[in-house]
Amino acid sequence: MKLILASKSPRRIQLLEEMGYEFEIRTRSVKECFDDTSSSNEKAVRLAKEKAVAQRDALKENEVILTADTIVDGGKMLGKPKTKEEAKQMLRTLSGSTHRVVTGVYIGSFLTHVQFSVETIVHFKLLTEVEVNHYTNTKEPYDKAGAYGINGYAALFIDRIEGDYYNVVGLPLSRVYKELQTFGVVPTWAQDE
Numbered sequence: 001m002k003l004i005l006a007s008k009s010p011r012r013i014q015l016l017e018e019m020g021y022e023f024e025i026r027t028r029s030v031k032e033c034f035d036d037t038s039s040s041n042e043k044a045v046r047l048a049k050e051k052a053v054a055q056r057d058a059l060k061e062n063e064v065i066l067t068a069d070t071i072v073d074g075g076k077m078l079g080k081p082k083t084k085e086e087a088k089q090m091l092r093t094l095s096g097s098t099h100r101v102v103t104g105v106y107i108g109s110f111l112t113h114v115q116f117s118v119e120t121i122v123h124f125k126l127l128t129e130v131e132v133n134h135y136t137n138t139k140e141p142y143d144k145a146g147a148y149g150i151n152g153y154a155a156l157f158i159d160r161i162e163g164d165y166y167n168v169v170g171l172p173l174s175r176v177y178k179e180l181q182t183f184g185v186v187p188t189w190a191q192d193e
Contacts, residue, residue, distance in 0.1 A: 001109070001184040004059070006051045006067040010143075011151070011170040019173060020187030021180075023066075028054040040073040041117040044104025047071075049115055052106045059110060064183045067106045070170050072146025074099035081147045087136045090147035091157075096126035101146070101168045107179050114179050118172035120163030122150070127157060 003023035005016060016023055028051075038046065047069035055065055072078040074093050081087035099122055106115045135154060141147035148154035150161075150168040166173040180186070 002060075002063045003180070003185050004055070004063050004065045006055050006065055009068075009170055011149070012068060015166065015169065015171050015173060019177065020189045021185070022188055026055055026058065026065075027051075040071045040077060040100060040102045041104070041119065043077065044069050044071045044102045045106070045115050045117050046104070048104040048106040052108055052113070059108075061110045064107060064109045064180070064185050066176070066180070068103055068171055070101060070103045070145045070167075072099060072101055074146065078146040080143060080145055081141060084136050087141040087147040088132050091127060091132045091135065091141070094124045094127075094146060094148070094157075095132075096124060098123050099146070103167050103170065103172055105172065105176060105179075107176070107183060109183055114182070116175065116179075118164055118167045118175055120161055120165070120167045122161050122168060123159040124157055125159050131157070 003021055005012065005023045005025050006027055008025065008027050013025065048067045051067035051069065052065050059065055074097065078090050081090055101120045101122055102117050104117045107113060135141060138153060140149050140152045140154065148157065150158060161168060164172045164174065
């Protein structure tokens with residue numbers, strides 16, 4: 001089976017490549033909306049499913065699609081900041097508190113699919129204005145939910161996590177690996193020679 005990644009996320013691409021998967025990237029725009037009363041888990045799964053549905057007409061019988069969406073829930077849903085001020089406000093909201101990072105995942109073929117969410121608890125240290133200002137002057141916060149990337153400079157802001165580190169990066173690898181196996185998709189190193 002051929003793996004199709006319906007994401008342009010540099011982190012998801014890098015994670016799958018590092019795990020040894022061969023895949024094709026196909027994306028279509030899907031409007032992300034946080035305005036309803038669904039839980040962050042439901043929203044993340046719904047957004048991942050919407051990304052897959054947008055690709056469904058192009059999916060071939062020998063292809064498996066993987067989509068994901070990550071939400072930071074710090075009392076309210078935090079998507080990707082559009083401005084420096086929005087990034088600063090998100091970081092101030094997370095500063096000195098605990099929040100949830102939820103990634104919704106959808107994996108599907110022509111015949112079947114699985115969808116799930118994975119949740120990780122992140123404990124942020126109390127940030128200084130110097131830290132907030134410095135970080136928002138980098139490129140890091142602007143393409144990430146909650147305005148931070150755990151695998152970059154913002155790692156310095158985190159006291160500890162409870163759960164899957166890779167979920168916070170953007171793809172819960174252990175669960176994705178297990179589910180992809182059920183669709184016959186394995187990394188190149190695990191394929192029969």
